[in-house]
Amino acid sequence: MTSLPVHVVRAVLMANDVGVLFAALTMTHILLFGADFPASYPGMFWLYLVVGLFGLAMITGFRLQRIKLVMLNSGDVLNIAKANLAIMLSLMIVSLGLGVPHMLANTLTFGVFSFAGMVGTRAIAVSVFGHLREHLHKRQTVAVFGAGPAGVQLASALSQSSDMRPVAFFDDNPTMHGMEIGGIPVCSPKDLIADMFRQSISKLIIALPDSAKARQKAIVDMCLRADIDVQILPSFIDLLADRGNEKLRTVDPHDILGRDKVDLETPEVAKSYAGRVVMVTGAGGSIGSELCRQLIACRPAKIVLFEQSEYNLYMADLDLAKRTQSCAVEICSRLGSVTDPMRLRQVMAEEKVEIILHAAAYKHVPLVEGNELEGARNNILGTKILADAAVSAGIERFILVSTDKAVRPTSVMGATKRLAELIVQDVQTRAPDTKFAMVRFGNVLGSSGSVLPLFQAQIEAGGPVTVTHPEMNRYFMTVSEAARLVLLAGAYAEGGDVFVLDMGKPQKIINIARKLIRLSGRRVKDPVTGEGDIEIKITGLRPGEKLFEELFVDEDSLCKTPHPKILRAEEARLSEIQIAGMLREVQVAIDTANPQKLRKVAMERVDGYQSEQIPLKA
Incomplete structure (x- = not known):
């Protein structure tokens, strides 16, 4: 379905809705009048004609054929309800003119069947496509930390991707624990690492506001210690400024220092x-x-x-x-x-x-x-x-x-x-x-010539990330x-x-390289098995370099x-x-x-x- 031309997909959806209308009308009359209703009511042909033509007009008018299945939301359901209401009204008028008995019951029953049919067939299609996607694509299981608007929208987008599948939310708000959002459970972060391993979740995506920097850093540190891939969703401001760069961003220099930021705000400076x-x-x-x-x-x-x-x-x-x-x-x-x-x-x-x-x-x-x-x-x-x-x-x-x-x-x-x-x-x-x-x-992380911009550029280019010596360490x-x-x-x-x-303590350059690779959403390539995305290449000490500063x-x-x-x-x-x-x-x-x-x-x-x-x- 997703690979078909747009006009073909719309034609299929329109045919589905017209078929639902005819099926709803048939089921209504079987329910109210029995199986011999066509012989009992010679005007039945006109009811089907009106429902078919007027229904087609309402489907087009309310643009029901343009509703994207995997993005079905409350606004779309409301449009389906409005279209059905208009079709019910036309059916009531025609039934009144033809003298169909039980007109009100006939109209209401038809409306229930048609509305349920249009929404139900779409829901079934979404479920079927989801199961097909699972079988056709081996998707990576991910969890989202933050069940707020950003996290929910991220999970919704990931649910439709062929690469990732969200299976859990983690959130600090205790009132949300035990709830489900779009079929995805909201869990307490108390046992975050244990839950990640228990559910075989391979990646955590943090969708917290920029005001929660300290919490973001704590989660990143926790995941890196447990060797769990972690990424941070770009803020809205970053996306507006095109800093999101169509992917999740890596953490900033403060997140890889391996220590708390030093507070150097003192009145002596300004004075x-x-x-x-x-x-x-x-x-x-x-x-x-x-x-x-x-x-x-x-x-x-x-x-x-x-x-x-x-x-x-x-x-x-x-x-x-x-x-x-x-x-x-x-x-x-x-x-x-x-x-x-x-x-x-x-x-x-x-x-x-x-x-x-x-x-x-x-x-x-x-x-x-x-x-x-x-x-x-x-x-x-x-x-x-x-x-x-x-x-x-x-x-x-x-x-x-x-x-x-x-x-x-x-x-x-x-x-x-x-x-x-x-x-x-x-x-x-x-x-x-x-x-x-x-x-x-x-x-100085982030300065010209420092390892941070060099490693990030190498990771973006697909590697390898070059480290001069596996034992080299530096203060940062x-x-x-x-x-x-x-x-x-x-x-x-x-x-x-x-x-x-x-x-604090000096850090090994090779560990920083590994951390940046993981935070970029990639894996360090294993030199033995060849598994992974980015290779770390040891190039040897350059002239004038030493292992320890x-x-x-x-x-x-x-x-x-x-x-x-x-x-x-x-x-x-x-x-x-x-x-x-x-x-x-x-x-x-x-x-x-x-x-x-x-x-x-x-x-x-x-x-x-x-x-x-x-x-x-x-």
């Missing part, structure tokens, strides 16, 4: 930036642009966007211009590089900058490993030039965005960031009027947490501080701050003479295009730096 002029270097990058967005809520007088990429600066300016329409925060966009001292001094003087958040850096490990001199020019010399310009301009606070890869680094990128930290600490010793501080991040935080940590560091800075966020050199060096989740690290520093010598050697390495010399400088000046690769385990 430290309100009414000030804040310059953000690398303002077009993932961290820089998020810093600017969060700064708006602190109500600074002006945010100066400093960026060397014209396109990134344009996009950041466009985004912030919309966000500042309703507030008095001025946005000033300036092109330039942190390696250009004249440009930096010009911008700071013209815009009267008071606070600098330094997020400009080359951060992608493999790229910097192959372009080490440019990495050093930007990350090391750029930081020195910017710090000196800040001191000359009388800047109040200077916050360097660093990375956990700076701790005992195995990459040139990590070494350049550690040397940048040492430079900032050295400048602090001769600049009492400027408070310098550094912030070390773990991996979200972009919003990273940006907030920078702002808090500015508020807590006392001079030369290194701040880190307590991010650290946030601090010595755990005993950690001190508390006013925030329980933010720690201050007290670490060894280089002397002014050592820093000056290191800078000269880096400059020589760049001027002579000598990457080996740069690596030698890193080996001598960065504690724990070693560039040899860790072999991949079998």
Whole structure:
């Protein structure tokens, strides 16, 4: 039926309804007059003719032939009732003219039979098609968490699909437990996992409102621990914005952190930036642009966007211009590089900058490993030039965005960031009027080049998902947490501080890959049996990568701050003479295009730096 042309399906439905009318009229007269009624009433021909023609007109008029069987609802039943009422009226008039006895009983009985026949044949057809679908298609059994409007509509849609079959609702509302919606039972979530396994349900789809984020996360975590596929239905707003992308969405970065979101909302942040002029270097990058967005809520007088990429600066300016329409925060966009001292001094003087958040850096490990001199020019010399310009301009606070890869680094990128930290600490010793501080991040989920967008793109492409080593693990935080940590560091800075966020335990990259595959509604392919959808491919460590990242050199060096989740690290520093010598050697390495010399400088000046690769385990 579903593969037939539309006009054929409508003709079948129309023939069914006309047949029901004739059958109803026949049954009525047999019931009231006995089996010999045609001989007793010569005018019976006219009754059949009127019912057939007028019935056909009413079926067409009320569009009963257009009712989709699997979508039969109360509105459709009402239309069937209206059509039958009109046909009953025509039958009553004709019966009155022909002098048919028991006219009222005749009409009412006919109406009952015809209405029941039209609705009943449709219901039987739906049931038959459902059973045929079960035999023709092996459908995946799913449960829906949330028996509200969204959940009910989702179950209704899934019931008609050839891929999934809803068999249970789970809902927190105790008044709904034990009820059935469209023949699907509503169960208590108290024993959710046990019920899922007992009923052999292979997937759970969450249809809760966006306001129930905490409940969504709890359910997702519970299902992932039990190795049950779970997906979240896109919100109505997501669908309007075309973020639903015709499928169920995967969870956002907070859902794969493996820990609770850190609350970094403190009054110190807004107080430290309100009414000030804040310059953000690398303002077009993932961290820089998020810093600017969060700064708006602190109500600074002006945010100066400093960026060397014209396109990134344009996009950041466009985004912030919309966000500042309703507030008095001025946005000033300036092109330039942190390696250009004249440009930096010009911008700071013209815009009267008071606070600098330094997020400009080359951060992608493999790229910097192959372009080490440019990495050093930007990350090391750029930081020195910017710090000196800040001191000359009388800047109040200077916050360097660093990375956990700076701790005992195995990459040139990590070494350049550690040397940048040492430079900032050295400048602090001769600049009492400027408070310098550094912030070390773990991996920022959702930032450019992070595993989250990479894995999602690979999953969408059908795989494989590439992981460099099965034992590789990392600390993770979200972009919003990273940006907030920078702002808090500015508020807590006392001079030369290194701040880190307590991010819980590090997570294995391969486990995150598996989790994302499951949350996308697919299965990890078993390398032995070949069962599953998405393969996880081990590619081997890339140049400069190491298996484990650290946030601090010595755990005993950690001190508390006013925030329980933010720690201050007290670490060894280089002397002014050592820093000056290191800078000269880096400059020589760049001027002579000598990457080996740069690596030698890193080996001598960065504690724990070693560039040899860790072999991949079998």
